[in-house]
Amino acid sequence: MAGHVLEVEDLWVKYYTMSGVVHAVSGVSFKLRRGEMLAVVGESGSGKSTLAYALMNMVPKPGKIVRGRVLLGGVDLLTLMTEELRKVRGSRISIVFQDPFTTLDPLRRVVDQFTEFLMEHGLDKATALRVAREYTEAVGLPERVLESYPHQLSGGQKQRVAIAMAISLSPEVVIADEPTTALDVIVQKQIMDLIDDVRRKYKSSFILITHDLALALERADTVMVMYGGYVMEYADKSELVRDMRHPYTRALLESLPRLGQRGLPSFLPGYPPDLRNPPSGCVFHPRCPLAREKCRAEQPQLVEVSKGHYVACHYAGVVK
Ligand SMILES: Nc1ncnc2c1ncn2[C@@H]1O[C@H](COP(=O)(O)OP(=O)(O)OP(=O)(O)O)[C@@H](O)[C@H]1O
Ligand code: NI
Incomplete structure (x- = not known):
C-alpha cells in the first residue's frame, strides 16, 4: 500500500x-x-x-x-x-541495541569496524571511509572517535557510533x-x-x-x-x-x-x-x-x- x-x-x-x-x-x-x-x-x-x-x-x-x-x-x-x-x-532495515557492544567489538578501532561493515555492503574502501566520517559527524561525534577503541568511549558516545552505523546506509x-x-x-x-x-x-x-x-x-x-x-x-x-x-x-x-x-x-x-x-x-x-x-x-x-x-x-x- x-x-x-x-x-x-x-x-x-x-x-x-x-x-x-x-x-x-x-x-x-x-x-x-x-x-x-x-x-x-x-x-x-x-x-x-x-x-x-x-x-x-x-x-x-x-x-x-x-x-x-x-x-x-x-x-x-x-x-x-x-x-x-x-x-x-x-x-x-537496521537495529540499535541497548548494549552497544552487541554491535561493537570493544577491542577493535571504531573506524575498522565501521568501514568493514560498509564494505560488506559493497562500498569500496575510500567510499566507506568517507561515509564513516560523514555519519560520525552527523551523530555529533568528533572525527577522532573513529580512531578510538570502543572501550575508550563513554556509553553515550558508543551509542552514537551504533546509531551512526545503523543509519549510514x-x-x-x-x-x-x-x-x-x-x-x-x-x-x-x-x-x-x-x-x-x-x-x-x-x-x-x-x-x-x-x-x-x-x-x-x-x-x-x-x-x-x-x-x-x-x-x-x-x-x-x-x-x-x-x-x-x-x-x-x-x-x-x-x-x-x-x-x-x-x-x-x-x-x-x-x-x-x-x-x-x-x-x-x-x-x-x-x-x-x-x-x-x-x-x-x-x-x-x-x-x-x-x-x-x-x-x-x-x-x-x-x-x-
Ligand atoms: N532465547 C530465548 N529462549 C527462550 N525464551 C526466550 C528467549 N528470549 C526470550 N524468551 C522469552 O520470550 C518472552 C518474550 O521475551 P522478550 O525478550 O522478547 O521480551 P521483552 O519485552 O523484550 O522484555 P525486556 O523488556 O525484558 O527486554 C519472554 O517470556 C522470554 O522469557
Ligand atoms: Ni527486550
Whole structure:
C-alpha cells in the first residue's frame, strides 16, 4: 500500500525450550509510514525484543517465526535466503541495541569496524571511509572517535557510533531496542534528541522499543502497547492521550511517577504471565481490575474503536 515502508502481518514467534514452548509474539500486525516513529511499549517479557528480532528475521535459537509476513517495500523478509537477508540487514532495515557492544567489538578501532561493515555492503574502501566520517559527524561525534577503541568511549558516545552505523546506509527502517536504558538521564535525552534529528534529516522510520510509556508519549507518533506477546492497544499518540482505552495501558500510565505528586505512584499488582503457559482468555485478565467471566473464557480480538485506534479488550467500549 502506498505510503507504508513496512507492513507486518499476523506475526507469531515461539521459543521451543526444554521446559516448554514460549509463546513470545502472538499475531502482531502493524504498518509503518515513511518517517514515522512507532513506539512499542510493554513490561519486561512482553515480547518486544523478540518482535524486533523477528522484523530483522534473526530470531535466535530456540526461537522460530511460525507464521506471518514482514513486508519491506513489498518484499517479505521472512522468505529471503541468507545471502539476500545479509544484504538487506543494515542497509534497508537496521537495529540499535541497548548494549552497544552487541554491535561493537570493544577491542577493535571504531573506524575498522565501521568501514568493514560498509564494505560488506559493497562500498569500496575510500567510499566507506568517507561515509564513516560523514555519519560520525552527523551523530555529533568528533572525527577522532573513529580512531578510538570502543572501550575508550563513554556509553553515550558508543551509542552514537551504533546509531551512526545503523543509519549510514540510509535504511528505510531503524529499530532501536531500549537504546537509552543503560545510559544516565542527561545522556538519555541527548540520544533521544539525536534520534529525532536523524529521523527528520534522513526521513527514516523508527521503531522505538521501550518499557517507558512516558518516553513513548513524548517521542513517538504512534504507540503500540504489548502484553504477554499480544498487542493490547495501538493508536496515534494524540489519540491515545485523548482516549486511552485498554486497562493495561491505563495501568502503565498510572504507574508513572508524576512531578510534584505526593506519595507513591499506584502500580499494577501481580506479575507478567508465564508465556510457556499463558492464561486462558485475555492474557491480561489475571491482573486486570475489570476482569469478568468473559475475560477468563474468551480472548478479545483487536478491534478498531475509532479510526486508526485499535484495542483488544471485551470492555474497551464500556471502560471510560
Ligand atoms: N532465547 C530465548 N529462549 C527462550 N525464551 C526466550 C528467549 N528470549 C526470550 N524468551 C522469552 O520470550 C518472552 C518474550 O521475551 P522478550 O525478550 O522478547 O521480551 P521483552 O519485552 O523484550 O522484555 P525486556 O523488556 O525484558 O527486554 C519472554 O517470556 C522470554 O522469557
Ligand atoms: Ni527486550
